[in-house]
Amino acid sequence: MDTPKRILVACGTAIATSTVVAKGIEEALKERGISSVMIRQCKASEVRSLVDGVNLIVTTTPVPTDLNVPVIQTLAFLTGIGKEEVIEQIIEALKD
Amino acid sequence: MSSVIAELLQPSCVLLQRTYDNPEDIIRAIGNELYKAGFVKESFAQAAIEREKNLPTGLPLAGGINAAIPHTEIEHVIKPALGLVTLSNEVNFQNMVCPQEAVPVRMVFILALEQPKAQIEMLQEIASVLQNPELVEKLLQANTFAEVITELKK
Numbered sequence: 701m702d703t704p705k706r707i708l709v710a711c712g713t714a715i716a717t718s719t720v721v722a723k724g725i726e727e728a729l730k731e732r733g734i735s736s737v738m739i740r741q742c743k744a745s746e747v748r749s750l751v752d753g754v755n756l757i758v759t760t761t762p763v764p765t766d767l768n769v770p771v772i773q774t775l776a777f778l779t780g781i782g783k784e785e786v787i788e789q790i791i792e793a794l795k796d
Numbered sequence: 797m798s799s800v801i802a803e804l805l806q807p808s809c810v811l812l813q814r815t816y817d818n819p820e821d822i823i824r825a826i827g828n829e830l831y832k833a834g835f836v837k838e839s840f841a842q843a844a845i846e847r848e849k850n851l852p853t854g855l856p857l858a859g860g861i862n863a864a865i866p867h868t869e870i871e872h873v874i875k876p877a878l879g880l881v882t883l884s885n886e887v888n889f890q891n892m893v894c895p896q897e898a899v900p901v902r903m904v905f906i907l908a909l910e911q912p913k914a915q916i917e918m919l920q921e922i923a924s925v926l927q928n929p930e931l932v933e934k935l936l937q938a939n940t941f942a943e944v945i946t947e948l949k950k
Contacts (some may be wrong), residue, residue: 712847712850712851712853712892713847713851713867713868713869714912715867715869715870715909715911715912716865716867716907716909716919717853717865717892717919719914719915719916719919720916720919720920720922720923723916723920724923741912744851759893760892760893761851761892761893761895762893762894762895773893773894774893775855775856775892775893777923778855778865778923778926779855779856779857779858779923779926779927780858780923780926780927781856781857781858
């Protein structure tokens with residue numbers, strides 16, 4: 701079995717916007733039949749300590765850029781602007 | 797449609813067609829109303845103001861009328877609530893994802909969340925309001941609390 705891919709979803713406080721983003725990613729991937737993905741929410745300030753084993757970081761607020769993990773900075777799950785594009789980017793980033 | 801939002805909004809915490817100079821004044825005004833109504837602690841407004849400075853919440857929207865969603869740590873909240881401010885003038889917030897960029901805002905949802913990762917329906921409804929330029933426009937035109945609720949429930 702494939703090891704599940706891990707996405708870290710970050711925002712400022714880990715209570716509001718990352719909840720919407722995590723749910724949005726989960727639903728978008730499910731619609732496309734992608735299920736083996738683990739999503740964890742965190743504060744932007746926690747990203748550095750949680751990045752081990754993570755395949756992709758999706759964030760609504762700036763995060764460090766030296767983490768050696770792809771980072772997608774986006775408001776698309778909140779505003780709807782460019783959402784399809786971002787979902788494609790996420791799927792692309794999760795491919796080996 | 798937006799029934800959770802409609803339920804969480806209280807008349808005293810919906811300030812329509814107001815004029816403010818800056819995000820601080822907006823957050824303080826609505827924070828005081830949420831405090832008086834018993835939803836948040838007295839510390840909420842100041843905490844949300846500080847949070848907005850460090851981690852801004854301005855969101856450029858598709859219809860050109862932009863919004864902000866100030867909020868803060870759960871420790872300042874007593875029970876979940878929502879405040880809404882619509883503005884006659886544009887007030888500059890900073891962009892959430894790109895804080896050096898100013899976003900002229902006319903609609904502000906203040907979120908009082910008491911549990912991490914909870915109130916998902918409320919948050920998703922807010923996102924769907926933000927993604928609906930027609931509804932945003934209608935909310936900006938609303939003069940009364942009743943009109944706001946009517947538009948949200950359509």
